[in-house]
Amino acid sequence: MKQRGPGRDKELSRRAGVGEGGAKPKFGKASANDQALDSIIAADKRAALKLAPVSHETEARLDRYIALLREWQAKTNLVAPSTLPHLWTRHIADSLQLVDLAPIAKRWADLGSGGGFPGVVLACAMAETPGASVHLVERIAKKAAFLREAIRVTTSPGVVHLAEIGDNVDRITGPVDCVTARALAPLHQLIGFAEPLMRQGAKALFPKGQDVEAELTEAAKYWNITPQLHQSRTGDGWIVELNAAERRS
Numbered sequence: 001m002k003q004r005g006p007g008r009d010k011e012l013s014r015r016a017g018v019g020e021g022g023a024k025p026k027f028g029k030a031s032a033n034d035q036a037l038d039s040i041i042a043a044d045k046r047a048a049l050k051l052a053p054v055s056h057e058t059e060a061r062l063d064r065y066i067a068l069l070r071e072w073q074a075k076t077n078l079v080a081p082s083t084l085p086h087l088w089t090r091h092i093a094d095s096l097q098l099v100d101l102a103p104i105a106k107r108w109a110d111l112g113s114g115g116g117f118p119g120v121v122l123a124c125a126m127a128e129t130p131g132a133s134v135h136l137v138e139r140i141a142k143k144a145a146f147l148r149e150a151i152r153v154t155t156s157p158g159v160v161h162l163a164e165i166g167d168n169v170d171r172i173t174g175p176v177d178c179v180t181a182r183a184l185a186p187l188h189q190l191i192g193f194a195e196p197l198m199r200q201g202a203k204a205l206f207p208k209g210q211d212v213e214a215e216l217t218e219a220a221k222y223w224n225i226t227p228q229l230h231q232s233r234t235g236d237g238w239i240v241e242l243n244a245a246e247r248r249s
């Protein structure tokens with residue numbers, strides 16, 4: 001019987017070496033499973049670029065980033081292996097949609113960038129914008145090394161900080177227009193991380209899951225906030241937009 005759904009994707013990821021690893025074998029013919037995975041990724045890319053269209057230049061940068069990520073996944077767990085067949089919709093489009101929520105932002109800071117979502121994607125999208133910059137803060141050295149390489153191969157305006165967010169946010173030099181953090185911490189903690197930048201005028205965009213209401217309720221215990229909620233284009237989640245946050249006394 002044909003296996004369908006996430007189970008089949010996991011099997012494809014595993015067989016193609018991208019589950020425990022990432023890169024394809026260097027020698028020999030691509031296996032049927034390699035080809036199946038490649039065609040799933042190609043279809044997923046088409047779907048993602050319909051959700052979040054980009055210029056040819058940005059698409060070329062994103063292609064280089066994805067190729068690098070698949071190669072490094074062999075050495076470092078950058079994304080959940082089960083999401084590899086859907087890298088473009090689950091991670092790339094999910095990150096790109098933030099640009100439309102801050103259309104005039106040029107200077108970004110992404111906290112807890114991990115494998116580069118949304119930070120590297122934002123840097124790729126901003127590469128043609130004069131004066132744009134994206135700060136990426138990550139405390140794991142291997143991931144920070146990957147982020148540096150991703151910024152290099154995509155020739156994007158990213159600055160990688162190998163650092164703890166709490167120690168680093170105050171030291172990001174120059175103003176930031178928009179601060180992001182995805183899959184990093186509960187909302188009330190994210191606000192604590194981002195507040196020094198928001199105090200200087202940055203807006204915050206935090207992608208969140210379906211339990212956003214519970215996170216907002218918890219955050220409101222510690223912070224005076226007026227959140228705007230945007231439905232995610234790529235799933236059941238939400239993006240929380242904040243323009244200010246004041247600690248409750």
Ligand SMILES: C[S@@+](CC[C@H](N)C(=O)[O-])C[C@H]1O[C@@H](n2cnc3c(N)ncnc32)[C@H](O)[C@@H]1O
Nearest residue numbers: 112113114115117138139140163164165182183
């Ligand atoms: C679950 S991953 C999410 C990565 C990425 N934002 C994404 O959505 O795919 C969280 C990342 O944040 C980093 N991180 C967690 N706490 C941190 C801190 N206090 N300072 C710097 N990085 C941190 C972790 O090392 C990890 O790479």
